[in-house]
Amino acid sequence: MNRSLRQLPILPLPMEQRTSPPNSGNHSTSAKTNYPYDALVDSLGRIHSSLRLSVIDRCNLRCQYCMPAEDVTFLPSQQWLPFPMVARLVQILARCGVHKVRLTGGEPLMRPGLADLVRRLNQIEPSLEIALTTNGMLLADQVEGLRQAGLDRLNISLDTLSESTFQRLTRRPGLPRVLQGIDAAINCGIPSKLNALILRGINEQEIIPLVEFAASRQLAIRFIEFMPLDADRAWTQQSVVQGEEIRQTIERHFGSLQPVDRVDPSQPAEDYRLPGGTEIGWIDSVSKPFCAACNRLRLTAEGRMRNCLFGREEWDLSELLRSQADEEQILQVVRDCVAAKHPSHGIDRKDFQPPPRAMYQIGG
Ligand code: SAM
Ligand code: SF4
Secondary structure, three states, X not given: OOHHHXXXXXXXXXXXXXXXXXXOOOXXXXXXXXXXXXXXXXXXXXXXXXXXXEOOOOOOOOOOOOOOOOOOOOXXXXXXOOHHHHHHHHHXXXXXXXXXXXXXXXXXXXXXXXXXXXXXXXHHOOOOEEEEEEOOOOHHHHHHHHHXXXXXXXXXXXXXXXXXXXXXXXXXXXXXXXXXXXXXXXXXXXXEEEEEEOEOOOOHHHHHHHHHHHHHOOOEEEEEOOOOOOOOOOOOHHHEOOHHHHHHHHHHHHOOOEEOOOOOOOOOOEEEEOOOOOEEEEEOOOOOOOHHHOOEEEEOOOOEEEOOOOOOOOEEOHHHHHOOOOHHHHHXXXXXXXXXXXXXXXXXXXXXXXXXXXXXXXXX
8 A cells, every 4th residue: 555645644624624615516416514515415306424335345154145155256455445545535425414334345344454444434523423234253353342443333134043044045154153243242332233134935934033032132123125136146026025024924923013203214224113122124125115215325345436236337436545636536526426326226127137246246
C-alpha cells in the first residue's frame, strides 16, 4: 500500500468548517439536509442513508444458497480496498447523511484487523451505527475486541441446530463453533439478532427449533427468503420457502403472533412477537419486495459501489480512492450510482436475469 495514503489523516470536520459541499448539480439526485452535503436521493426520491460494506469475498463456509461448493476464485488480498480508504469513503458518505454501516462479506471476520476498521469508523463519525453480519464461526475469539472497538450490533446467521443439516447446507462442519460464537456475543453484551434462511427440502424442520433456541437465548430471529443470488444458479421460485408459510408454521405451534410497530419505514423486516415476548421478523424480499423504501448502497470488497443487490452495474471507486482523488470526484461517482437505481429488483418479471455476481461477491 502507498505509505502516504496510509498516513492520510481522516478526521471529522466541525460543522462550521464544512463549506463548499460537493454537489453534482443534479437536484433530482440530491437534497438539502442537516448534514454538510446534500443527501443521496435517487430519481424516485429514495434517500440513501445505509451502506452495506463488504470487506472480503472469502468465507470459511460454502452455503448452498450463496457460494459454489468447489473451485471458488477469490479476489487477491491486494485488491481488498485498504481500510484507510474504506474509512475515507464512509466519511464522505456520512457527510451526505449515511448514518448506518453494516460490515459483511463473504465472512467479514476473515478480514484481518476488522476491529481496527470498526475503531477507525467510530473515530471519524462517532454517531455512525456500525453493525456486522457474520456466520459466527470466528466470533467467540473476536467479539470482545469488536465490542471494545465500538461495534453497535450483530446479526449472526443460524439456519439449523443439527450438525448434519448444517453440513448439508454449508458443506463444512462447524455448528458448535457458531453456537459458541452466539453465546460469546450474548455474554459480551453487543445487541444481537439471528438470521435464518429456510431452503425447501433442506431445513424446513428447523423452523420451530430455531425459534425455541432464539427464545431460550432471548434473541430476536429473522427469517430471510432465499433470493436468486446463489453461485450455483439453483434458485427457483419453488425452492423459496415464503415468509407467510414460515409464519403459519410458527403460529400453528406457538399461537398467534402480535405485530410490532415498524419504527423505521426503510427497515425491510416485518416484526412480530410470540406470546412469550420473543421477536420474530420476516424479510420477504421475494414474495413482498420492499424496493420502494430501499435506502441502501453497497460497496464490494474491492471498492465498487452498487445501488442494488440485483443490479448489473457497478461504479468503481477503488481507483479514485487509491489515487487520492478529490472528494468532489468521488462523490460524483456515488451520485451517478444513486441516480441510476432502478425502481425494483424485478425478480417477479419473466425476463429477470440474476446478476453476474453471487451473494458472497457482492456482500449480503
Ligand atoms: N458470511 C456472513 C453470514 O453468512 O452471515 C455474512 C455474509 S452473508 C452473504 C449475509 C447474509 O446473507 C446471511 O444471513 C445469509 O444467510 C444471507 N444470504 C446469503 N445468500 C443468500 C441468498 N441467496 N438469499 C438470501 N439471503 C442470502
Ligand atoms: Fe459464507 Fe455467509 Fe455466504 Fe454462507 S452466506 S457462504 S457464511 S458468505
